[in-house]
Amino acid sequence: MSPVEMNLEARFEAYVAEDKKIEPKDWMPDAYRKTLIRQISQHAHSEIVGMLPEGNWITRAPSLKRKAILLAKVQDEAGHGLYLYSAAETLGVTRDQMLDDLHTGKAKYSSIFNYPTISWADIGAVGWLVDGAAIMNQVPLCKCSYGPYARAMVRVCKEESFHQRQGFQIMLTMAQGTPEQKALAQDAFNRWWWPSLMMFGPSDADSPHSGQSMKWNIKRFSNDELRQRFVDMTVPQAELLGLTVPDPDLKWNEDRGHYDFGAIDWDEFFNVIKGNGPCNKERLAARVSAHERGAWVREAAKAHAAKQAERRAKSSTHAA
Amino acid sequence: MSSTQHEWPLWEIFVRSRQGLGHKHVGSLHAADAEMAIQNARDVYTRRQEGVSIWVVPADAITASSPDEKDVLFDPANDKVYRHPTFYQLPDEVNNM
Numbered sequence: 001m002s003p004v005e006m007n008l009e010a011r012f013e014a015y016v017a018e019d020k021k022i023e024p025k026d027w028m029p030d031a032y033r034k035t036l037i038r039q040i041s042q043h044a045h046s047e048i049v050g051m052l053p054e055g056n057w058i059t060r061a062p063s064l065k066r067k068a069i070l071l072a073k074v075q076d077e078a079g080h081g082l083y084l085y086s087a088a089e090t091l092g093v094t095r096d097q098m099l100d101d102l103h104t105g106k107a108k109y110s111s112i113f114n115y116p117t118i119s120w121a122d123i124g125a126v127g128w129l130v131d132g133a134a135i136m137n138q139v140p141l142c143k144c145s146y147g148p149y150a151r152a153m154v155r156v157c158k159e160e161s162f163h164q165r166q167g168f169q170i171m172l173t174m175a176q177g178t179p180e181q182k183a184l185a186q187d188a189f190n191r192w193w194w195p196s197l198m199m200f201g202p203s204d205a206d207s208p209h210s211g212q213s214m215k216w217n218i219k220r221f222s223n224d225e226l227r228q229r230f231v232d233m234t235v236p237q238a239e240l241l242g243l244t245v246p247d248p249d250l251k252w253n254e255d256r257g258h259y260d261f262g263a264i265d266w267d268e269f270f271n272v273i274k275g276n277g278p279c280n281k282e283r284l285a286a287r288v289s290a291h292e293r294g295a296w297v298r299e300a301a302k303a304h305a306a307k308q309a310e311r312r313a314k315s316s317t318h319a320a
Numbered sequence: 321m322s323s324t325q326h327e328w329p330l331w332e333i334f335v336r337s338r339q340g341l342g343h344k345h346v347g348s349l350h351a352a353d354a355e356m357a358i359q360n361a362r363d364v365y366t367r368r369q370e371g372v373s374i375w376v377v378p379a380d381a382i383t384a385s386s387p388d389e390k391d392v393l394f395d396p397a398n399d400k401v402y403r404h405p406t407f408y409q410l411p412d413e414v415n416n417m
Binding site: 023025026027072075076079082083086087089094095096148151152159298301302304305308309 | 326327328330347348349350352353356363364365367368384386387
């Protein structure tokens with residue numbers, strides 16, 4: 001390493017240590033840039049793929065009001081994806097490259113979206129639990145060391161709270177409804193609880209990127225810490241709904257001041273990541289198909305823009 | 321392997337949150353032309369009445385100062401404390417100043 005690079009590296013380390021932000025044109029270590037590109041683009045992909053399980057219910061929402069709300073929520077997810085893609089692009093990666101990585105399966109997205117939404121109650125459970133877990137993960141990112149990512153996360157978090165509350169309200173309505181509706185709510189809860197706990201990622205001992213990300217102030221709390229916080233926050237909400245947490249080992253631990261909970265099936269988690277979840281193929285196929293079927297629109301818009309620019313150029317030459 | 325030639329140009333988006341305030345950078349997006357950039361900016365950055373006016377600027381039209389120039393550009397202001405009113409100690413009896 002040259003003395004100049006050593007200087008730059010020292011300045012970067014000092015900035016991060018002092019909790020200052022790193023901005024796009026600042027020098028940064030290659031590994032920091034790569035880690036951020038990986039994390040931000042995968043985060044963006046998760047927002048975009050996350051539109052699919054919910055989009056599934058837009059045409060079948062039980063009322064016009066619910067439909068309008070769900071549309072707004074899915075539109076927010078698209079917006080979140082776009083904030084994040086543009087934050088990643090400040091690091092030098094192109095949008096085409098990121099989409100290519102998603103479509104070829106090179107880039108991952110959050111495993112949770114590989115589960116199906118089979119009843120309307122799933123839309124409630126997704127908002128309450130999946131968005132709830134996402135908020136838990138995302139709030140600390142508002143303070144992460146990379147400026148554009150932190151700023152994008154501030155916007156995302158502001159909007160995410162509506163998502164969680166509308167989900168909880170769906171659950172509340174169903175839990176207080178007919179016995180059949182309550183049973184649907186419990187069934188959705190049973191299916192989404194464990195995958196939601198898995199959203200925080202592997203146990204700290206098995207989390208390969210955690211240590212370095214903590215040092216760089218990209219990550220502020222460990223996976224297990226955030227997961228525990230989520231359990232502690234969510235169990236009383238389930239009690240309020242009158243639903244049963246699908247975990248026979250769940251109990252309050254007076255000494256720890258936290259809930260103890262049962263073992264997570266990590267085989268399932270890694271299996272879904274590998275591509276063997278219930279909807280992996282369907283989700284990816286839907287994304288690729290949407291991209292391919294939109295190609296003519298993208299090309300037409302480009303051709304139109306070129307023609308308009310040409311016309312403007314011509315008329316200004318004539319005027320001169 | 322795809323290249324950049326397929327994607328629409330990148331635009332930087334600035335939003336005036338209400339009359340009386342300046343436009344503030346909020347992020348960027350891709351669009352085929354300026355008109356579409358404004359349409360997209362409306363959908364992406366002002367879904368909750370965050371703005372009353374939008375500027376879109378082709379990202380490659382922006383020239384930014386380099387972080388390496390930070391000292392050259394901004395340090396000279398460091399030792400000119402006399403540019404701030406607090407530099408001047410006045411007797412307590414002086415009012416309205």
